Amino acid sequence: MTIKVLFFAAFKEQLNCEQLELDAANVNTIAEIQELLSTRGEAWQKVFATTSILSAVNHTMVDSDYAVKSGDEVAFFPPVTGG
Amino acid sequence: MAQTTNHTSIKVQIEDFDFSKEVDYLEENNSTDGAVVTFIGRVRDNNEGLKVENLFLEHYSGMTEKCLADIVLKAREQWQIGNVSVIHRYGQLNIGDKIVFVGVTSKHRKDAFSAAEFIMDYLKVSAPFWKKEQTEQGERWLDAKNNDQLEADKW
Numbered sequence: 001m002t003i004k005v006l007f008f009a010a011f012k013e014q015l016n017c018e019q020l021e022l023d024a025a026n027v028n029t030i031a032e033i034q035e036l037l038s039t040r041g042e043a044w045q046k047v048f049a050t051t052s053i054l055s056a057v058n059h060t061m062v063d064s065d066y067a068v069k070s071g072d073e074v075a076f077f078p079p080v081t082g083g
Numbered sequence: 084m085a086q087t088t089n090h091t092s093i094k095v096q097i098e099d100f101d102f103s104k105e106v107d108y109l110e111e112n113n114s115t116d117g118a119v120v121t122f123i124g125r126v127r128d129n130n131e132g133l134k135v136e137n138l139f140l141e142h143y144s145g146m147t148e149k150c151l152a153d154i155v156l157k158a159r160e161q162w163q164i165g166n167v168s169v170i171h172r173y174g175q176l177n178i179g180d181k182i183v184f185v186g187v188t189s190k191h192r193k194d195a196f197s198a199a200e201f202i203m204d205y206l207k208v209s210a211p212f213w214k215k216e217q218t219e220q221g222e223r224w225l226d227a228k229n230n231d232q233l234e235a236d237k238w
Binding site for chain 2: 006008009010052056059060061075077078079080081082083
């Protein structure tokens with residue numbers, strides 16, 4: 001039972017990672033995903049220390065205390081710059 | 084017989100679009116709306132003091148379409164508008180290329196103007212697109228502008 005995690009734009013490049021999967025049993029919230037992934041190394045720590053970082057679950061913006069569950073698609077990205 | 088339509092078209096695509104075809108779409112089978120407001124955003128050749136050579140646009144497929152549709156729904160709650168078309172391109176774009184199109188019809192011009200501006204302002208701060216510029220000094224991901232958030236907050 002997994003959670004899919006996606007990265008976009010500058011984060012994707014800094015981490016050299018577009019997507020990964022986590023065991024849903026290990027994480028309960030967005031903040032816990034950030035905490036867990038921050039232990040992967042310096043680049044990861046830096047990305048998750050970005051104060052402007054945004055998160056979405058299943059295509060909807062959420063806060064860091066949002067509860068995640070198996071099958072969710074979580075995304076982390078910098079502030080948007082379209083238009 | 085007078086016909087009222089309130090179709091929404093959302094397109095997120097690599098390829099360019101034809102302005103006159105988009106206006107035709109907005110006006111098709113729509114004899115009740117006298118106002119048609121359109122906006123086109125294009126790639127500028129300069130930004131924050133540097134010459135821009137080209138632009139790369141990334142987006143979050145799936146979330147982008149949902150986000151744009153939600154913005155149009157919010158506009159429909161606030162103004163009496165008929166047909167709405169939003170197109171946003173992604174991928175590699177050159178100077179002068181069209182990036183975004185917003186078109187709104189309405190019986191009244193004020194609703195069409197306001198809704199089109201609202202859609203653009205919200206798109207700027209909430210649709211998951213990111214621009215990377217190739218400048219004379221190398222490439223850089225753009226930072227979000229505080230002013231864009233202020234423009235969206237005014238609604």
